[in-house]
Amino acid sequence: MFKKKPIDKPRMLFFDIESSSLNASFGYTLCVGFKWLGEKKIHVLAVDDYKGYGNDPTDDKEMLKAFSEIYNSADSVCGWYSKGFDTPFINTRLLYHKLPPLAPVAHLDAWWYARKKLKFHSNRLAAVADFFGVSDKTPVNSHWVKAQAGNRASLKYIKDHCIGDIKTLEAVYHRMLPIMDGHFNVNLVSDKTNGCPKCGKTTLQKRGFTIALTAMTQRYHCTSCGGWSKGRPVRNKNIEVR
Numbered sequence: 001m002f003k004k005k006p007i008d009k010p011r012m013l014f015f016d017i018e019s020s021s022l023n024a025s026f027g028y029t030l031c032v033g034f035k036w037l038g039e040k041k042i043h044v045l046a047v048d049d050y051k052g053y054g055n056d057p058t059d060d061k062e063m064l065k066a067f068s069e070i071y072n073s074a075d076s077v078c079g080w081y082s083k084g085f086d087t088p089f090i091n092t093r094l095l096y097h098k099l100p101p102l103a104p105v106a107h108l109d110a111w112w113y114a115r116k117k118l119k120f121h122s123n124r125l126a127a128v129a130d131f132f133g134v135s136d137k138t139p140v141n142s143h144w145v146k147a148q149a150g151n152r153a154s155l156k157y158i159k160d161h162c163i164g165d166i167k168t169l170e171a172v173y174h175r176m177l178p179i180m181d182g183h184f185n186v187n188l189v190s191d192k193t194n195g196c197p198k199c200g201k202t203t204l205q206k207r208g209f210t211i212a213l214t215a216m217t218q219r220y221h222c223t224s225c226g227g228w229s230k231g232r233p234v235r236n237k238n239i240e241v242r
Helices: 061-072 082-096 110-117 125-132 143-148 152-179
Strands: 012-019 029-036 043-046 076-079 106-109 204-211 215-222 228-230
Touching: 012 061, 012 082, 012 152, 029 061, 029 082, 029 152, 043 061, 043 152, 061 082, 076 082, 076 110, 076 152, 082 106, 082 110, 106 110, 110 152, 125 152, 143 152, 204 228
Parallel strands: 012 076, 076 106
Antiparallel strands: 012 029, 029 043, 204 215, 215 228
């Protein structure tokens, strides 16, 4: 249903879950939102999309099974506090349903960069998005409780809320991309060999060198995403380390 389209750069999947609880042992997944980088469509899988919802509205097995296939097909994924919540929650529920856990896909947790590389008053996605002026989030309020009780109108609201989270996540990702030093090298899984390792664009400019004890490395600046990268170190074998 959700097939990957061949493109000239890695397939990054933005994703976010909405759950009935902060713990997977007492809660379940209400819905999962996701979007491929470079595509406009945002998809949402919800518990009421699958058979058996009328008998057991807490049964998230088929939904998570479908999402895990999508997740596992990605070259990389990006979320917000997703290493601390989303993937552990999903894996707990998958194991509960006797399904295999998510594949070890390259995972960018944008929350980590906000916490370690920048200095916000709050590292919540809403606060960071407000700072950048790109927020598309909506309040969950009482709909969260009603959705757990099987209210389809409230569950629809939760789905729309999840769509807003995905839009916000992607917008924040683009603003924070220049400082994501641990970003996987997109050139490794594309046809390009001289593109920016963060965005893949061939808009690199040489901007000085990084000098170490026995080698120096060319610095590059991408005029598209604003990120910095470096070439291979040039070593001087005649220099002794002191």
